[in-house]
Amino acid sequence: MSTVNIQTDTKTHSAYQGEPVINDFALMIATKNGSGSQTSNEVLIRSLFRMGIPVSGKNLFPSNIKGLPTWYTIRASKDSYIARRATTDIAVTMNQDTAAEDIANLPEGGVCIIPQEWKWGQTRPDIIYYEVPVKSTLGMSDIPSDFRDRIANMVYVGACAYLFDIPLDIVRQALLDTFNGKEKPANMNFGVVQNAYDWSKENLVKQDPFRFQPLDLTTGKILITGNEATALGALFGGITVAAWYPITPSTSVIDGVLDHKHLRKDPETGKDTVAVVQAEDELAAIGMIIGAGWAGARAMTATSGPGISLMAEFTGLAYFAEIPCVIWDITRMGPSTGLPTRTSQGDLLFIHFLGHGDTRQITLLPGSVAECFEFGWRAFDVADQFQTPVFVMSDLDLGMNIWMSDPFVYPDQPLNRGKLLANKEKYEQFVAEHGEWYRYRDYDKDGVPYRTIPGVDHMRAAYFTRGTGHNDMAVYSERGDDWLQNLNRITQKIDNSRVLLPQPIIDFDAQNEIGLVSFGSNDPAIEEGRDRLAAAGIKTNYLRVRALPLAQSVKEFVLKHKRVYVLENNHDGQLAQIIRMEAAEDTRHMISLPLGDTLPMTAKWVFESVMHGENK
């Protein structure tokens, strides 16, 4: 790859000595953006998945519609590791602009599949070349000319199927999966796959050790992107208003809501229970969901860093006026426009403290597609429960790449609308019990007041919402004591959330002296890295943070270890900073390991960074 990759493996594959390498290697497909390679790559992934082989795919694409280089890596792992692998063993080079570099990056013993008509020559004697005639293979099939360029990619699918043992009937099934069961396009594509397979069988001599073999490790599993999982979660969480402004890598969240909105159609009238509005900008998008949340909707937006920047004033208002809404930040590389198509976890501090004055925003941190689904619905409950904006920070890797997962679990709790006096009866009942109702009065001494919404049919159920100073009767006030009382209560409310938000996932053994802390999409790399560390004699404990403000157990975890490494995918070690802020007493033994190299974390980086820290 031409991207500078500080996580690259230099050592050669250990199994190149003649032994076959089965279900444990990675494949890289280099194409041009917009050439239709996404379909062929998806077909390859789905084929392996159908063979029962644990698989993961990472799309490394440019911020461009057509022409710039794209790399797609597919990793098969008999050990069910789904993190990105630093090095790929096989390169399918379909892009002349990058082929030289793609070939140069192959390890010794690697494989290069390259179009024959390029007459590129076999410049590296230490790798294996397979030259495949893309143009003439395509010519054998009767393909309408406007489909030709896109379908050309099916040639490498056919060649790979022959070379690495993917049964053709499985490829056909995968094609049907990819085309949502539509026979016509599936057949047209399959014709090319078949021809390429036949040609390869007749003309290529297998010289490399890499092979796929059926396993049964994907039975019952699903393949899905994090963003689609988020959208489904939101639909099962009762989303009623979505407002957004398109931005990579968050766009497919709202696309997912639109694609699956039928789940929530009113069966009798066929009308929608979800309003989706493409706003004029993120400022309007956040304004709309705040207005909607205030009036009783379950409202959500999805954006990325630049959009979050525009939402600062409004989310401060929602925090202070105590209005529930949900904001998904699918993070990408910043600052500024940064690298719009590269992953990062760089918005953590920004989100958590978004808003001027003293604000601390509740932030959920999903680490898998299953958690994208779960937090998709749960975020609405949290927002309603605490009457506050809830941020959920996913990232480009989790959001846009396809992940293998167990099927999603149906919400284990009914919808929680919090302390909502949603109608006249509820309002009157409250007043009968308390003798009064004031919007910001702390009746339960837990910092969370009761709220009404417009339309509650009672003359005294209304209140005036404002971002300016107010007392607990929601009346404008410039008094210092009113201000303090109000902000103290909000602070208490946010502090109380620590025990009710998703708790960290902890793997702890008192014998181990070293602790790892991380969050979000790093999880597979950390887990694999821990296995490698253990194999090298370093046993580690692991805590994955799932929400801010931090749970008490994070502090305890840090204190229980001799050394703690905080591994995250940003430049400044933002989670480490938050832990230092909250557990200042003793974090001298805590070491911040930020990556931030624009790519998903790898086990190799985890392993080497911790080894380095341990002076090994």
Add this chain to the structure above:
Amino acid sequence: MPNALGLERQDYRAAQSTLCPGCGHDSIANQIISAAYDLSLPMPHVVKFSGIGCSSKTPAYFLRGSHGFNAVHGRMPSVATGAMLANQSLYAIGVSGDGDTGSIGFGQFKHLIRRNVPMVYIVENNGVYGLTKGQFSATADEGAKLKYYGKNELPPIDLCLEAIISGCTFVARSFSGDAKQVQTLIKAALSHRGTAVLDIISPCVTFNNAPDSTKSYEYGKANEIPLHQIDYMPRGFVPEREEITVKSDYELIEVQMHDGSYIRLKQVDKDHDPRNRAAALSVLEKAQREELFLTGLIYYEEPRPTLGETLNLVDTPLSALADEQLRPSPEALAKLMATFG
């Protein structure tokens, strides 16, 4: 005298105003109170919105029985859009200023109109930023003078023109010194299904009330030219209805509103038919060119579908859906999961 809901006019009041005594915005708040009382508006089903500014403070001063949302500067339209999606059955009244709408919130203003969010959108237009102490706003006339900021060299933005070209189907201009017209227009606007924009010249007595200012009381009183005498007849109250026909010379124009009420315009300027878009645009051009202070219903059109209708939303307010309508069944999830396997 109690209205149909048994409420007195004073029941429609709210907090005491904190604006400067004599501020034009207070008179508009008073006309909102009168209109709501006259129409027997059910306050729990009304929502009030505003941005930031002296004008935007006023929703705290009317309709105490209604929920109000004093948002951030210039962004009231988006908040109103969201709230009206959450509950389409509400009446919405938004109050903004010329700074709030014409500058920082200009984009949101136009997009709200484009989406046809059903609400009355009042701009209390004084040609200055009152709350930040008297800077020029974008509606100040070219050549207008202010004590500290000198002469305004830039052409004004005409909010009525902007509303019409953005697709607004109810556009009026008025003068807070013309209480009766303001009140009638508010009533008509409340009967309109869609965004209704009222650009009301509302003098800032503290920063922009010099007699030579086109936004002053003195100027308005001396120069206002109503395009027509306007009457509002609520549903079920249509005296002499049978005898009235629309005359070809536009002497009398009657428009039936969406809720069954009528507005009747006795034309003063016989050239102006508010149902003609080109005429509406040209009368605004003319007013600007000849420095005429024309007031009244500038433009009216059969309303387009509202945002909620465009989105094909269920009739039940989204905020009132039952849990079963908010969460698909476990079977639906299982079926869905099978498609990802």
